[in-house]
Amino acid sequence: MSLDTSASRTTPAADGERRTPTFIDSVTLIAGREISMRLRSKAFLISTGVLMLAVLASVVLGSVFSSQADLPKVAVVAGATDVVAGNAALEAVAAADQGEAEQMLRDGDVEAIVAPAASEPLGVVVYGLDSTPNSVVSALSVNPTVELLDPAAVDPMLAYFVAFGFGIVFFMSAITFGSTIAQSVVEEKQTRVVEILLSTVSARALLTGKVIGNSVLAFGQILAIAVLAILGLMLTGQRVLLGGLGTSVIWFVVFFAIGFVMLAALFAATAALVSRAEDIGSVTTPVTMLVMIPYFLVIFFNDNPLVLTIMSYVPFSAPVGMPMRVFLGTAEWWEPFVSLAILLATAALAVAIGERMYRNSLLKTGARVPFAEALRG
Template identity: 80%
Template sequence: MSTQSPQAPSARSAEARPAEARPAEPRFIDSVSLVAGREITMRLRSKAFLISTGILMLAVLASVVLGSLFGGQSDPAKVAVVGAAASAVEGNPALDPVPVDDEAAGEQLLRDGEVEAVISPEASDPLGIAVTGLDQTPSGVVQALAVVPTVELLEPAAVDPGLAYLVAFGFGIVFFMSAITFGSTIAQSVVEEKQTRVVEILLSTVSARALLTGKVIGNSVLAFGQIVAIAVLAIAGLMLTGQKVLLGGLGDSVIWFVVFFAVGFVMLAALFAASAAMVSRAEDMGSVTTPVTMLVMIPYFLVIFFFDDPTVLGIMSYVPFSAPVGMPVRIFLDQAEWWEPILSLAILVATTALAVALGERIYRNTLLKTGSRVPLGEALRG
């Protein structure tokens, strides 16, 4: 009498059941979207992020206002001119004359706020004119009428040095604060997930590559959005303050700055995440992220101290970590040829691809290692 093994149907069922019951593995793009959305939502709910963004916006507005004060880009002052006094104002680019019949008509315009001062003939004055203000001396009008000697420059600067410094400072501080803010956020997130062992749960659902890609993309979107908002705010401020000449010269450099920053931050984000994955405690995060932080700080200080040095700026514009600052400043100063930004961007893209590949390898090899700091050589070998 032969008996059939009762385990055979069960075995067949066990072979068939996993294929039917096994949940579909999420696609890479779906995992990345999930992680990126989580990063964006968490940052937008953070008070620290909102406060730092507000401070950065105020710094940009301050730079625009200071540029208006020191750049000399304001509209000509309107003045009421009486009779023969028009000859003293004619051809003066700082004054916009409004002819009137007599002093009474000019004073009425002054009281109505239509003009800043009244200029009328005065026989007893050495210049033959008199200036009338409303409640205080119209210093701008008086300065525009002042007699100054002819000044010649052997090597005139294309851009006012004070204005060039403000533009360099603006690019430097925006790059520095945005990169440090979002780079530190990525590093802190990686260490917290390792320290709380949440990363083990995450890796049971998504791959290490998807987790890193989502973090980089999510924070890059926020950083890019912040930079675009700052650029729009700066352009609007320039238009409202009447700095049309500066706006025309700054437009191209702002566009290139946004492009360079978008690529450069991806590189920095990958390096911040990879560095943080090498440690398991928040106390050790500073020791591994310091080299990346220095790569952000050095361009900031270089552009502040050497904004008027073509040689230093030229070198900075081709070094990937400083190109997002150096090249836009050179474009504003009209020191770069048309092909230089393209070449510099190509170098930055290639460096970013290499940094992302190395960062992904380090991140994947060290993410589940706890305890002491993982040496760089071991992190690369896996």
């Protein structure tokens, strides 16, 4: 990463004199540089576009598949019309007589024939071609009233897909931008550009600018995905799903914004321990695991209330655990606020520890800096 440091040494004041840049000036310069570099990166733009298209495609395909559930067609012989006419689960095709109905069945135009039969309890008889037309029989059957002792508030399959969506978006965005920060830190150490940067700005300003710049991009990406998903649901008429998903998406965006700042500081701090790009994976693995574990937990335990409750209060998994509970309707109104307060406190602590490690390790090249030494300074 290259940075024009000449503008950071002095900046023009209102009276025409030159002044030393403040902490805010330095952070703004570095954050702006991080954002402009990413926005000029073809890889970043392509990956963002692909992710947006995938979200839009999933919404559209969900609407298409749900609308293509065709009703079974039946040929209705005169005299059986009253039985089928009020049945919303069948599509009736009128037939003049039994012969015409049989011909439609043999041609594959209908799945079964419904003909009058005075001797039958319902007054009709169902004819199939070579097997029992179960869908037609089920539609004509008289079903008893069914009551559930513990009804599920949300369809289990829908809950799984929502959990997968929260998990994969959090995982992909955190890993992508976290890795970008780690690579940028190591690149600056390896090329010794950081020595030039630290002659003009403080380590705290450098770290803050990196975190803020990449956090803005990550937050913008998540916000764009959320808006695109909500608009897609509205345009495709899936307002029932939107009603239950909208609140949880808003909470997801809020939790992600804070959680990513925490993770970004840890990615930068751990990357500062090494001086070679080859060693990034070894030092950032613990932070990567903090991103991967919530992803797998929400996928495999999205129907486990105890696991989701624990996840919603653990800072590193709260960005996916609490929004999922909000969607399922199992969280009390005050729980997201308590979880958010815990996340804010943890993020502040993580940023403080990360800044100390980053400052103490940034100018140490060669062998990997021990964790204890980075903390002690």
